Amino acid sequence: MQIIRAKKILVNSGLEATPARINVLSTCISATRPLSVADVAAKVGSTAHLATIYRTLEKLASANILTRIDFQEGKFRYEYVSDHHHHAVCESCGKVIEVQDKRLEAIMENVKVGSGFSITRHALELFGLCHSCQKKG
Amino acid sequence: MQIIRAKKILVNSGLEATPARINVLSTCISATRPLSVADVAAKVGSTAHLATIYRTLEKLASANILTRIDFQEGKFRYEYVSDHHHHAVCESCGKVIEVQDKRLEAIMENVKVGSGFSITRHALELFGLCHSCQKKG
DNA sequence: AATATGTATGCGAATTGTTCGCATTATATA
DNA sequence: TATATAATGCGAACAATTCGCATACATATT
Numbered sequence: 429m430q431i432i433r434a435k436k437i438l439v440n441s442g443l444e445a446t447p448a449r450i451n452v453l454s455t456c457i458s459a460t461r462p463l464s465v466a467d468v469a470a471k472v473g474s475t476a477h478l479a480t481i482y483r484t485l486e487k488l489a490s491a492n493i494l495t496r497i498d499f500q501e502g503k504f505r506y507e508y509v510s511d512h513h514h515h516a517v518c519e520s521c522g523k524v525i526e527v528q529d530k531r532l533e534a535i536m537e538n539v540k541v542g543s544g545f546s547i548t549r550h551a552l553e554l555f556g557l558c559h560s561c562q563k564k565g
Numbered sequence: 566m567q568i569i570r571a572k573k574i575l576v577n578s579g580l581e582a583t584p585a586r587i588n589v590l591s592t593c594i595s596a597t598r599p600l601s602v603a604d605v606a607a608k609v610g611s612t613a614h615l616a617t618i619y620r621t622l623e624k625l626a627s628a629n630i631l632t633r634i635d636f637q638e639g640k641f642r643y644e645y646v647s648d649h650h651h652h653a654v655c656e657s658c659g660k661v662i663e664v665q666d667k668r669l670e671a672i673m674e675n676v677k678v679g680s681g682f683s684i685t686r687h688a689l690e691l692f693g694l695c696h697s698c699q700k701k702g
Numbered sequence: 703a704a705t706a707t708g709t710a711t712g713c714g715a716a717t718t719g720t721t722c723g724c725a726t727t728a729t730a731t732a
Numbered sequence: 733t734a735t736a737t738a739a740t741g742c743g744a745a746c747a748a749t750t751c752g753c754a755t756a757c758a759t760a761t762t
Contacts (some may be wrong), residue, residue, distance in 0.1 A: 446709095448710080465748080500641075502720075556682055556684040582730095603719085
């Protein structure tokens with residue numbers, strides 16, 4: 429349980445430390461993979477209404493406490509992040525692993541974009557097959 | 566209008582060249598930016614039912630005639646592509662420019678992923694502000 | 703410790719994007 | 733031109749997300 433840690437993070441960010449927020453955030457901190465809204469809802473049970481979970485996750489994301497992640501499933505996921513990384517998602521079983529490639533980061537830091545665009549963020553997700561799904565077929 | 570071209574592409578790919586498909590595909594070919602399903606629907610009017618447009622776009626995407634693109638808007642877009650490229654999206658006005666960075670491509674071709682993962686595709690989108698929106702504030 | 707103020711929450715309905723089942727129609731081919 | 737197969741229209745059903753509004757609560761103030 430990451431209740432105390434969650435509370436501290438909220439207070440430090442100037443956000444009201446309500447039970448709903450504490451539960452949502454500590455759930456995300458404890459998670460081993462990016463969680464969908466439904467995942468979070470299942471974990472927090474009736475301690476937070478679904479609409480509140482949506483609002484909370486969005487608020488935590490805009491406070492940069494969580495990252496909103498998109499595995500192109502038609503819904504978003506949220507992840508508590510300290511370091512910046514990307515993901516590789518198995519398209520067969522859904523397994524997720526974290527990916528860090530320094531060359532990649534170096535380039536992403538200064539991608540050349542024409543027309544005077546200034547890039548503030550990027551989304552990169554990798555899709556493929558995990559080791560065991562490759563063997564299966 | 567890209568009617569004839571659309572028809573040829575469909576036939577070459579072994580897909581039935583129905584009016585709905587020809588209209589949907591020629592709309593995508595003519596587009597200057599990735600289109601949402603609603604965008605396509607607006608262009609083709611009553612020549613194809615919305616459900617048909619969904620089915621058609623999905624079919625064209627799995628035939629690699631179109632690419633399904635995700636700008637994290639809660640919906641997908643589709644683009645007719647010959648060459649592989651990425652996009653930079655202005656988060657203020659929605660302007661989209663195409664991005665090609667050879668270093669990026671080179672690295673994406675062989676990203677090192679642990680655990681025996683094999684990568685079959687990747688999604689990379691850049692977000693920021695276009696030149697004119699930067700000036701506006 | 704009591705209270706005032708503004709913000710968060712619960713609730714349920716409404717939106718939006720997408721999918722489905724099924725009867726009908728059209729396509730490609732013999 | 734008949735025929736088998738696949739695509740389409742239609743409307744209902746789903747799933748994810750957002751909204752409005754009355755109530756409850758967290759924090760700042762006294």
